[in-house]
Amino acid sequence: MAVAECAALAVRAGGRASVEEVFGVLRTLSAEEGWLTVLSKMEAGLLNQQTVGEFVRGLGLEKGVTGYSLHVVPVAIYAWLRHPDDLRTALIAVLECGGDTDTVGAILGALMGASVGVGGIPNEWREGIWEWPRSMDFMRRVAARLAEQRNASGPLGAVPYFWPGLIPRNLLFLVVVLLHGFRRLVPD
DSSP: OHHHHHHHHHHHTTTOOOHHHHHHHHHHHOOOHHHHHHHHHHHHHHHTTOOHHHHHHHTTOTTOBOSOHHHHHHHHHHHHHHSTTOHHHHHHHHHTTOBSHHHHHHHHHHHHHHHHTGGGSOHHHHHTOOBTTBOHHHHHHHHHHHHHHHHOSSOOOOOOOOGGGHHHHHHHHHHHHHHHHHHHHSOO
């Protein structure tokens, strides 16, 4: 819920929600002591300009961010608030913390996407996407369909793409994963 509320705030604010507004909404989501404690640590960290790594260590996560929701969500939101206009810096900061980097990175990516849009994603990252048969063009069409759906009276349906291409692609990835796994079993 916290991630959805933060993304909605970013969209409504045209990309940049105020820190005060974010914490005002986050405080209303739960009266649980653990949540309120993490929010206080987030506010103090931002006030003291702690790095993302310092904030994570302040949560007692020296070995990396765990997959526990009271860890990944606050870390992602903290990085988003700490680096609101710089996806690269924010993402590197959370990835350097270690642990459940795919989850915290995905949450941060969603928040940053709502804030900085496509233009805020480093160009070399966009150009490096190779997810055939899905592509940047496909993702643009999905985004456009979602925008259209917002004002439509009924479902507009799925965005078409060459789905049979997923079969050979996934088989190739299966072979790569299995080969990697077997290679790890072989002694050096």
